[in-house]
Amino acid sequence: MEFNRYMDIQYSDHITPTEFIEALDSPSFTDFLKEVQKSKKPILTVTLPIAPIDPLAALEINHEFEQQFYWDHPENDISISAAGCIRELKSTGKDRFSDISDQTRLMKQEIEAYTAIKHSMAGPLFLGGYSFSDHNVGAVWKKFGGARFVLPEWMIIRNGKFHLLTLSINKESYTSDEIYQEIISRITDFLNLSGKLQDRGMRETTKTSILCTLQSPEDKGRWIKKVDQARKMIANHKFEKIVLARSVEVESRHKPVFTLLTHQLRQKYPECFNFMIQKDSETAFIGATPERLASFRNQIFMTEGLAGSTSRGRSAIEDELLANDLLMSSKDREEHQFVVKAIQENLEPLSEKIDHPTNPQIKKLKNVQHLFTPISASIKKGVQIHDLIRELHPTPAVGGFPREDAVSHIHEIEQLDRGWYAAPIGWFNLNGCGEFAVAIRSALLHENRATLYAGCGIVSDSDPEKEWKETLLKFKPMMDSLTGAHHHYE
Numbered sequence: 001m002e003f004n005r006y007m008d009i010q011y012s013d014h015i016t017p018t019e020f021i022e023a024l025d026s027p028s029f030t031d032f033l034k035e036v037q038k039s040k041k042p043i044l045t046v047t048l049p050i051a052p053i054d055p056l057a058a059l060e061i062n063h064e065f066e067q068q069f070y071w072d073h074p075e076n077d078i079s080i081s082a083a084g085c086i087r088e089l090k091s092t093g094k095d096r097f098s099d100i101s102d103q104t105r106l107m108k109q110e111i112e113a114y115t116a117i118k119h120s121m122a123g124p125l126f127l128g129g130y131s132f133s134d135h136n137v138g139a140v141w142k143k144f145g146g147a148r149f150v151l152p153e154w155m156i157i158r159n160g161k162f163h164l165l166t167l168s169i170n171k172e173s174y175t176s177d178e179i180y181q182e183i184i185s186r187i188t189d190f191l192n193l194s195g196k197l198q199d200r201g202m203r204e205t206t207k208t209s210i211l212c213t214l215q216s217p218e219d220k221g222r223w224i225k226k227v228d229q230a231r232k233m234i235a236n237h238k239f240e241k242i243v244l245a246r247s248v249e250v251e252s253r254h255k256p257v258f259t260l261l262t263h264q265l266r267q268k269y270p271e272c273f274n275f276m277i278q279k280d281s282e283t284a285f286i287g288a289t290p291e292r293l294a295s296f297r298n299q300i301f302m303t304e305g306l307a308g309s310t311s312r313g314r315s316a317i318e319d320e321l322l323a324n325d326l327l328m329s330s331k332d333r334e335e336h337q338f339v340v341k342a343i344q345e346n347l348e349p350l351s352e353k354i355d356h357p358t359n360p361q362i363k364k365l366k367n368v369q370h371l372f373t374p375i376s377a378s379i380k381k382g383v384q385i386h387d388l389i390r391e392l393h394p395t396p397a398v399g400g401f402p403r404e405d406a407v408s409h410i411h412e413i414e415q416l417d418r419g420w421y422a423a424p425i426g427w428f429n430l431n432g433c434g435e436f437a438v439a440i441r442s443a444l445l446h447e448n449r450a451t452l453y454a455g456c457g458i459v460s461d462s463d464p465e466k467e468w469k470e471t472l473l474k475f476k477p478m479m480d481s482l483t484g485a486h487h488h489y490e
């Protein structure tokens with residue numbers, strides 16, 4: 001059976017429940033089910049168009065699932081929500097990227113996929129991410145591991161006006177007669193999602209709960225020492241650039257509602273990848289990152305250099321002056337150039353052709369502006385997104401340059417468990433295509449505590465005071481949403 005099979009239905013903006021059921025009555029679906037009964041593949045996925053719904057709202061309606069995933073990029077018109085876990089791909093250590101790549105190839109033998117709509121995102125997707133470091137992560141991050149991707153029980157994708165539902169079923173839990181019933185009943189659950197919006201009666205109350213920052217006053221002094229230590233190492237030619245991060249911990253009276261936090265982020269940062277990876281009802285990794293690591297489809301790969309930062313101006317003139325200063329700053333241009341150079345070099349073995357503009361542009365976000373270079377490449381046949389990530393991660397935007405020389409010193413200077421901060425997170429399909437972002441501007445949430453992370457690139461003439469201020473700007477998205485999202489359902 002082929003991965004993509006299409007039924008003859010016309011997609012309209014408003015799929016009615018009847019059309020939906022008609023789609024399932026079509027001969028191709030019945031044929032598919034017959035093949036499924038004969039097939040030895042243990043997992044079955046079905047993709048159908050559904051009536052428009054905000055995928056995040058679908059997640060709030062179906063909030064009882066332990067594992068949940070949300071991903072969007074409002075300006076690119078894409079959002080994905082998913083929950084439950086039918087199959088998990090896991091790995092650790094240095095070889096985790098090729099290991100996940102191998103596991104992806106094997107999954108093709110295990111999944112029977114049926115799709116009623118021709119769309120590049122139809123069919124099964126795996127959602128999750130990798131840890132920043134090759135070595136094992138500790139404490140709360142342990143729940144996330146070195147690499148973890150989930151094939152969810154259900155997934156809703158909105159792409160422009162298209163809304164797709166993909167359900168996954170573990171065939172082994174049912175007899176062959178029960179499978180059809182199970183599919184129909186699970187689909188029916190999703191038919192009337194908008195109706196359920198009213199039933200759910202989600203009355204939120206806003207409680208202004210004061211967040212107490214646990215950051216100790218010595219932190220700034222410690223930071224300055226770390227930056228100085230890094231600058232000394234640069235002077236001693238150990239490496240040319242290193243990215244140092246720090247974390248702050250905040251505590252609140254109530255556990256924040258993860259989907260509310262995510263909603264606040266996406267409204268404020270439509271130019272970012274807004275993500276939520278909920279491991280269990282107490283634990284989630286959430287952020288709004290501007291940095292694309294990898295978009296891969298039809299042999300075309302897109303990534304970017306994003307490094308070099310300044311604040312936003314209060315007036316239009318000040319904003320322009322800041323942007324011009326950034327473009328003219330040799331320190332920031334150097335910091336940025338390391339990233340573009342490393343990406344170019346690391347992509348070369350897998351690419352036919354790589355393109356990027358000679359000079360960086362400015363990417364403006366609500367809280368900061370960055371130097372930005374879009375990079376595209378046409379990729380050799382047989383390469384999967386994991387292979388590209390293995391070559392790129394960590395880029396000097398979050399690691400350093402030269403990579404091995406700098407990255408091997410990060411932990412020793414930072415004394416921080418980065419976990420999945422600054423690591424690749426995203427989704428991929430069975431063909432090894434997908435999209436990943438660099439998980440910065442993010443926080444790990446556990447019970448009523450949040451650990452926020454922010455880092456900056458250090459080069460020979462970095463000023464520790466300025467870098468400290470830069471981390472404050474980078475904490476802002478998560479800090480603001482945490483203080484603004486302290487609602488809870490009653």
Ligand SMILES: C=C(O[C@@H]1C=C(C(=O)O)C=C[C@H]1O)C(=O)O
Nearest residue numbers: 307308309397440454455456457
């Ligand atoms: C490391 C972070 O950001 C990275 C570092 C930047 C810099 O040093 O100028 C800019 C963008 C990101 O690549 C972060 O936000 O935590």
